[in-house]
Amino acid sequence: MSADLINAAERAAIQRLARALALPAFEPGWVWLAGAGPGDPGLITALGLHAVSRADVVLYDALVNKTLLELARPGAELIYAGKRAGKRSCKQSDISRTLVSLARKGKCVLRLKGGDPFVFGRGAEEALSLARAQVPFRIVPGVTAGIGGLAYAGIPATHRDTNHVVTFLTGHGADGKLPDLDWTSISRGSPTIVLYMARKYAGEIAAKLMAAGRDTDEAAAVISNASFPDQTVRITTLRELGAAAAESTAPAMLVVGENVKLHASLDWLGALAGKTLNPEPLSHTKISDAG
Numbered sequence: 001m002s003a004d005l006i007n008a009a010e011r012a013a014i015q016r017l018a019r020a021l022a023l024p025a026f027e028p029g030w031v032w033l034a035g036a037g038p039g040d041p042g043l044i045t046a047l048g049l050h051a052v053s054r055a056d057v058v059l060y061d062a063l064v065n066k067t068l069l070e071l072a073r074p075g076a077e078l079i080y081a082g083k084r085a086g087k088r089s090c091k092q093s094d095i096s097r098t099l100v101s102l103a104r105k106g107k108c109v110l111r112l113k114g115g116d117p118f119v120f121g122r123g124a125e126e127a128l129s130l131a132r133a134q135v136p137f138r139i140v141p142g143v144t145a146g147i148g149g150l151a152y153a154g155i156p157a158t159h160r161d162t163n164h165v166v167t168f169l170t171g172h173g174a175d176g177k178l179p180d181l182d183w184t185s186i187s188r189g190s191p192t193i194v195l196y197m198a199r200k201y202a203g204e205i206a207a208k209l210m211a212a213g214r215d216t217d218e219a220a221a222v223i224s225n226a227s228f229p230d231q232t233v234r235i236t237t238l239r240e241l242g243a244a245a246a247e248s249t250a251p252a253m254l255v256v257g258e259n260v261k262l263h264a265s266l267d268w269l270g271a272l273a274g275k276t277l278n279p280e281p282l283s284h285t286k287i288s289d290a291g
């Protein structure tokens with residue numbers, strides 16, 4: 001990993017920014033559990049950036065954009081702690097133990113996780129281990145893929161003409177199986193459903209939603225590598241969601257709901273690449289509540 005993506009003056013500028021924003025000092029013996037955002041390195045928060053630039057050790061996940069690691073100070077230790085299929089894998093208990101032991105050695109320890117650390121990312125488990133070990137810690141929220149990833153696909157998580165509720169769910173339980181959820185309540189209660197880790201069971205999930213009354217032609221989307229340069233957005237229907245997910249690459253967010261249609265108007269990344277946006281994507285939508 002090269003340490004010269006930014007020079008000393010630019011590094012000092014990050015410190016000036018931290019001072020201007022009165023950001024807290026990263027004290028030795030502390031663990032900061034920070035979100036890196038979904039992919040685009042620009043989506044890290046100022047606090048996250050400050051933490052990367054000050055840390056002695058950074059333990060990072062597979063989904064963290066590696067460009068961010070190049071902002072670590074020269075000599076900082078970078079430890080891969082990812083758990084993705086097919087790659088060298090770390091046990092959760094080992095990660096928690098490493099965090100505790102590095103903090104006890106008096107290091108400034110940054111645990112950098114994809115998206116937001118407290119959204120489907122085991123950040124809470126790691127924080128609980130720190131609390132149990134009485135290691136002081138700070139949580140630095142991040143932009144979660146279920147919001148920021150959708151925004152990069154031109155799909156707002158809410159719009160008052162389409163949904164007053166949004167549900168975030170994971171398609172992957174602790175045992176690796178589809179969690180046993182109340183699909184009827186989700187189907188009836190949430191016009192928009194945003195799914196993490198749901199590629200594998202997308203067909204099964206779609207079938208459960210349709211069995212609970214959702215329209216087979218309802219709009220759905222699969223967003224792969226959201227906010228990375230190779231982002232792809234597949235617009236489909238609930239009926240075809242399983243097939244679209246099977247064709248997609250990981251990581252992917254799935255979205256079900258009328259607001260997916262707003263992509264036709266709000267695909268700002270597509271517009272940058274020359275696509276013409278549709279000014280009236282919801283012209284056939286029944287608006288139940290003009291709010």
Ligand code: SAH
Pocket residue numbers: 038039063113114115116117118119120121143144145146149195196197198223224225226227228251252253
């Ligand atoms: N804490 C993370 C989520 C971790 S779970 C967050 O807040 O975003 C991992 C899942 O997040 C992936 O399986 C995928 O469903 C989703 N995900 C994370 N980053 C993504 C990205 N850039 N594009 C698409 N999906 C992403």
